[in-house]
Amino acid sequence: MEEEIYIRQPKGFEDGDWRVLVWRMLCTIYGLKQSTMEWYEEVCAIMQELGFAQCAVDYTVFIYDRVYDRDACIICIISFHIDNDLGTSNSCPFLSWVKGRINKHFGIKDLGPVCKFLGIQFERDREARQLWMHQGEYISYLLLRTGMGSNNLGSKENLGG
Numbered sequence: 001m002e003e004e005i006y007i008r009q010p011k012g013f014e015d016g017d018w019r020v021l022v023w024r025m026l027c028t029i030y031g032l033k034q035s036t037m038e039w040y041e042e043v044c045a046i047m048q049e050l051g052f053a054q055c056a057v058d059y060t061v062f063i064y065d066r067v068y069d070r071d072a073c074i075i076c077i078i079s080f081h082i083d084n085d086l087g088t089s090n091s092c093p094f095l096s097w098v099k100g101r102i103n104k105h106f107g108i109k110d111l112g113p114v115c116k117f118l119g120i121q122f123e124r125d126r127e128a129r130q131l132w133m134h135q136g137e138y139i140s141y142l143l144l145r146t147g148m149g150s151n152n153l154g155s156k157e158n159l160g161g
Contacts (some may be wrong), residue, residue: 001032036082044078046105050098064089064098086117096146 006022012027044054047062055061064076076089076098085108100117102108114122143149 005034042105046102047078051099052076064094081118083116086114 005025007025009021009023040060050064051066052062052064054088055063058079060081061077061079064074067073074089074091074094076087076091076094078085078087078098085102087095087098089098099108099110113124116122120133120135121137121139123134124130140149
């Protein structure tokens with residue numbers, strides 16, 4: 001961290017001395033205002049080191065797009081949102097390599113193919129090479145919260161009949 005930050009000793013870790021002692025923080029922790037920026041700068045440095053470019057529209061999206069010869073091109077897109085990351089690539093070996101490198105820095109857990117990310121559900125038909133994204137659960141939550149839950153959803157009054 002760039003700033004010097006001190007915190008009180010957490011309960012259960014007191015020295016036992018009559019004085020109130022504080023600890024100097026050497027790195028950021030979750031909830032600290034500086035943590036987000038420190039984490040973001042570290043992510044940017046790692047992704048740049050791996051050859052990724054930052055998306056001009058969304059700075060939390062990183063893109064790797066390289067042509068190796070006329071017939072070989074690797075495209076990889078990785079999105080970071082706090083402690084949720086999502087990556088895709090046209091090369092499984094390359095994506096595995098990238099995940100391994102990121103894991104060395106952050107200790108990630110691979111949850112397999114995406115089913116839900118930031119409230120968006122993903123469904124896929126691999127044979128047809130189709131992917132659907134929707135927010136059905138979130139819509140149901142909003143309907144229940146506003147009193148328009150499943151009991152009223154299918155009534156003729158709400159369907160215009």
